[in-house]
Amino acid sequence: MALKVLAFAGSLRKGSYNKKLVRLAAAAAREAGSEVTLLDLADWPLPVYDGDLEERDGVPADVMKLKAMFRGHDAFLVASPEYNSSVSAALKNLIDWLSRPVKDEPPLACFRDKTAALFSASPGALGGLRGLVHLRAILGNIGVLLVADQLAVGKADDAFNEDGSLKNPKQAAMLADIVRELVRVGGAVRK
Numbered sequence: 001m002a003l004k005v006l007a008f009a010g011s012l013r014k015g016s017y018n019k020k021l022v023r024l025a026a027a028a029a030r031e032a033g034s035e036v037t038l039l040d041l042a043d044w045p046l047p048v049y050d051g052d053l054e055e056r057d058g059v060p061a062d063v064m065k066l067k068a069m070f071r072g073h074d075a076f077l078v079a080s081p082e083y084n085s086s087v088s089a090a091l092k093n094l095i096d097w098l099s100r101p102v103k104d105e106p107p108l109a110c111f112r113d114k115t116a117a118l119f120s121a122s123p124g125a126l127g128g129l130r131g132l133v134h135l136r137a138i139l140g141n142i143g144v145l146l147v148a149d150q151l152a153v154g155k156a157d158d159a160f161n162e163d164g165s166l167k168n169p170k171q172a173a174m175l176a177d178i179v180r181e182l183v184r185v186g187g188a189v190r191k
Contacts, residue, residue: 003186005029006070007077008039010091010135017121017156018128020164022079024172025119028179029077037073041090048089049096063097070098070110075186076144077179079119082131087138099142112143115186117178118150121159127152145189147181149174 007026009018019040026036044062047053059067070076081088098110106112116139120128129152136146151174153159159167166172 002033002035003029003075003183003190004073005034005036005075005077005182005186006039006073007036008041008079010041010078010080010088010094012042012088012090014042016081017123017153017160018079018081018119020160021119021121021151021153021156021175022077023164024166024175025077025079025117025179028176029183031176032180032183034075034183036077037069039069041094044094046093046097049093049100054100059097059100059102063100064102066094067098067102067105067110070114071105073114074190075114075182076116077119077182078116078135078139079121080128080131080135082120082122082124082126082128085130086134087131091135092138095138095142108143111139113145113189114143115145115147115182115189117147117182119153119175119178120151121153121156123155123157125154127154127156145185147178147185149178149181151175151178
């Protein structure tokens, strides 16, 4: 059975460089034999996590749908923009909501025993690398196994061809290698 991979960017922006990057990673995962679902966070507007809101109204219906989606996948491809040297509010809010316990669900069921590969693209020279440090810590602390390598694409405003592919062949090869490693490790973890 093919590894089920959920691919998403931590950006809401329509023209996001990270959405371009995660689409490339998703295509590489399909080429490596995985079943891939591409998730756009802009399609899932979530309220800012607030314990009082959760206590008063419960976990929002969209969060419950996302929880089911995350539980139903073996691995994640995450392309995260860097906002002020960290992760975006949209991505952190998603993680915060999905980590909330609900009845009849084991703790951190959306994340434990899942495998992830991380990517970033930014117009800056470091390509969002500082944000990936934070994301790696957050996901690792909630039970996600992260593949060792990651890709940060700097000067992203000039990194993509018209067709959405990466101009730099070394970056394109590294992305494919990272995705293949995710498929290998994710398949071993799932067994």
